Amino acid sequence: MTETIEKETFSFQTEVGQLLEIVAGSLYSNREVFLRELVSNASDACDKLRYAALTDSSLAPAQDLAITLEIDAKAKTLSVSDNGVGMNHADLLETLGTIAKSGTSAFIEALKSEQKDAPGLIGQFGVGFYSAFMVASQVDVVTRKAGETEAWLWSSDGKGSFTIEPAQREASGTTVILHLKKDAKEFAEEARIRHIIKTYSEHISFPVKLGDETLNAAEALWTRPAKDITDEQYNEFYRYSAHAFDAPWHVMHNKVEGALNHTSLLFVPTVRPFDLFDAERKSHVKLYVNRVFISETTTDLVPAYLRFLRGVVDSQDLSLNVSREMLQTDPKLAKIKTQVTKKVLSELKKKAAKAPDEYAKFWDNFGAVLKEGLVEDPSMRDRILEVCRFTSTGADALTSLAGYAERMKEGQEAIFYIAGENAAKLAQSPHIEGFKAKGVEVLLLSDHVDEFWLQHITEFDGKPLKSITRGAADLDQIKADEAKSEEKTEEADLSALIAAIKVELGETVKDVRPSKRLTDSPVCLIADEGDMDVNLERLLKRHGQLEHSMPRVLELNPTHAIITTLAERAKAESAGADDLLKDAAHLLLDQARIVEGESPTDPSAFARRLGVVMARAFGT
Numbered sequence: 001m002t003e004t005i006e007k008e009t010f011s012f013q014t015e016v017g018q019l020l021e022i023v024a025g026s027l028y029s030n031r032e033v034f035l036r037e038l039v040s041n042a043s044d045a046c047d048k049l050r051y052a053a054l055t056d057s058s059l060a061p062a063q064d065l066a067i068t069l070e071i072d073a074k075a076k077t078l079s080v081s082d083n084g085v086g087m088n089h090a091d092l093l094e095t096l097g098t099i100a101k102s103g104t105s106a107f108i109e110a111l112k113s114e115q116k117d118a119p120g121l122i123g124q125f126g127v128g129f130y131s132a133f134m135v136a137s138q139v140d141v142v143t144r145k146a147g148e149t150e151a152w153l154w155s156s157d158g159k160g161s162f163t164i165e166p167a168q169r170e171a172s173g174t175t176v177i178l179h180l181k182k183d184a185k186e187f188a189e190e191a192r193i194r195h196i197i198k199t200y201s202e203h204i205s206f207p208v209k210l211g212d213e214t215l216n217a218a219e220a221l222w223t224r225p226a227k228d229i230t231d232e233q234y235n236e237f238y239r240y241s242a243h244a245f246d247a248p249w250h251v252m253h254n255k256v257e258g259a260l261n262h263t264s265l266l267f268v269p270t271v272r273p274f275d276l277f278d279a280e281r282k283s284h285v286k287l288y289v290n291r292v293f294i295s296e297t298t299t300d301l302v303p304a305y306l307r308f309l310r311g312v313v314d315s316q317d318l319s320l321n322v323s324r325e326m327l328q329t330d331p332k333l334a335k336i337k338t339q340v341t342k343k344v345l346s347e348l349k350k351k352a353a354k355a356p357d358e359y360a361k362f363w364d365n366f367g368a369v370l371k372e373g374l375v376e377d378p379s380m381r382d383r384i385l386e387v388c389r390f391t392s393t394g395a396d397a398l399t400s401l402a403g404y405a406e407r408m409k410e411g412q413e414a415i416f417y418i419a420g421e422n423a424a425k426l427a428q429s430p431h432i433e434g435f436k437a438k439g440v441e442v443l444l445l446s447d448h449v450d451e452f453w454l455q456h457i458t459e460f461d462g463k464p465l466k467s468i469t470r471g472a473a474d475l476d477q478i479k480a481d482e483a484k485s486e487e488k489t490e491e492a493d494l495s496a497l498i499a500a501i502k503v504e505l506g507e508t509v510k511d512v513r514p515s516k517r518l519t520d521s522p523v524c525l526i527a528d529e530g531d532m533d534v535n536l537e538r539l540l541k542r543h544g545q546l547e548h549s550m551p552r553v554l555e556l557n558p559t560h561a562i563i564t565t566l567a568e569r570a571k572a573e574s575a576g577a578d579d580l581l582k583d584a585a586h587l588l589l590d591q592a593r594i595v596e597g598e599s600p601t602d603p604s605a606f607a608r609r610l611g612v613v614m615a616r617a618f619g620t
């Protein structure tokens with residue numbers, strides 16, 4: 001077969017082409033990371049072969065797994081070889097020419113607009129192999145897949161296309177040959193290469209060799225005692241294993257000895273990883289069994305709500321002789337998962353108590369993800385709730401639920417919250433006015449996931465969690481702050497007005513009531529007790545999971561000038577024929593809708609009514 005195949009030319013997937021243009025066209029201060037990426041790929045390939053050989057001994061490499069660097073100073077090439085798993089024709093087509101990651105286009109847009117920070121973004125995205133084009137004008141890859149006899153040469157100048165042709169390679173593995181750009185000759189210097197490997201790849205599990213010399217410790221970092229590891233070593237290992245550029249926000253290195261031994265070295269990133277909100281919700285903690293890499297993306301090791309974690313978990317007590325799939329259903333693995341999860345949550349709790357400002361940064365990045373656990377993992381619910389933080393009208397900094405509970409007012413029985421798109425907007429919502437006036441704190445919940453965990457958790461420490469946009473709000477029981485002594489404003493009798501509005505609005509509202517929660521605004525809409533809360537309904541509608549809205553309760557502020565004037569007008573005998581009163585009923589409803597960011601029920605009728613009222617006001 002192979003004899004008949006000549007050199008074939010393929011175009012890069014559009015996104016790869018765009019990415020390469022950005023990668024190759026810019027000069028980065030730390031472009032030496034290309035070597036870290038290639039060594040990391042080579043190490044992954046060795047890991048994969050070691051794993052494959054467990055179940056198929058014919059694949060076992062003839063020589064110890066290793067990564068070999070070669071410099072040809074004359075030809076200005078640098079090559080990175082491994083005797084790992086290698087690639088065949090189909091693999092090459094699939095992996096070195098496409099980007100299989102979701103959200104790639106969005107990422108490229110971001111990259112285009114933020115050229116300056118390209119390395120940081122690339123780190124979050126992990127362009128890996130393609131970073132070779134930062135330093136090389138041409139890249140050749142000679143590779144042979146373990147268990148196969150054919151070898152292939154992949155070659156590209158990074159300008160839109162690549163070629164694949166048959167080649168020769170003695171054993172399985174991959175050699176990546178970089179033809180260095182003129183301005184990248186430094187990477188053909190031994191001293192420079194030695195230094196880069198020391199910096200970035202010191203503690204990967206396989207030896208990295210340059211000639212006869214092994215450049216790294218080739219000892220998995222997590223197996224060493226924590227006291228012997230410096231912060232810088234942890235940082236580099238994090239950057240290497242997570243393809244990251246930031247320093248970790250927090251490092252957790254734990255050895256658990258007992259019935260089930262395992263070691264974990266986990267990192268919380270400082271910067272939010274690019275794929276955090278991908279639908280796949282992939283885990284990025286690598287599972288090792290006695291230093292043999294098993295898999296990376298399993299949620300059987302770390303729950304999806306901790307998917308921001310990077311690092312490794314290694315246990316010698318899991319069986320190496322079973323398949324990856326069987327291992328994933330091993331009850332021992334489930335135990336490790338529970339222990340790791342508890343440990344991470346307890347570390348977060350400590351951080352939150354010790355360094356609340358730093359914790360706020362973590363929360364800003366990952367709080368929304370962590371809160372998914374409140375829905376998904378009832379067994380950890382209390383522990384997760386302890387480390388949750390919220391924006392609140394009563395505190396400048398984020399608050400815990402316990403903190404809120406401590407500040408509750410005399411007579412206040414519930415923890416109040418309002419949920420919506422944006423905390424700053426929520427703080428301006430009319431629903432909050434009465435609470436503010438009394439100094440009663442309201443939590444401002446603006447993550448989508450909030451609506452969902454609130455379906456499961458209805459109280460904290462015996463205090464119900466209550467939405468201020470649903471059901472009646474009786475603030476009379478709550479004692480106001482002294483400073484905010486209650487200036488009782490005269491409340492109008494609204495019964496005639498309410499009756500008139502009900503007649504006019506009919507079924508578009510569920511009810512019309514005097515409000516206890518408004519001080520400045522004339523009206524607001526709320527969900528009736530027992531109905532779906534306003535924000536949840538909005539979310540479901542937007543995601544096509546709900547077609548029709550429920551009619552809402554329209555609340556009127558009995559102390560507001562517009563309402564008191566209308567109340568007087570409604571008392572008149574001729575009120576039934578009062579067109580202005582009728583228009584006002586619709587306008588009040590639309591006003592309440594607009595304040596919540598919704599459209600008037602009937603925009604053209606709204607415009608007409610507004611015109612009529614303005615004409616009256618201006619006396620035209």
Ligand SMILES: Nc1ncnc2c1ncn2[C@@H]1O[C@H](COP(=O)(O)OP(=O)(O)OP(=O)(O)O)[C@@H](O)[C@H]1O
Pocket residue numbers: 037041042045082084085086087095096125126127128129130173174243
């Ligand atoms: N030395 C190698 N041996 C075998 N396969 C390789 C090698 N280098 C790259 N590959 C294949 O090419 C794919 C793409 O590599 P690339 O570095 O672009 O991304 P990645 O390593 O999958 O992702 P990330 O960089 O985010 O970890 C790899 O997943 C692997 O399948």
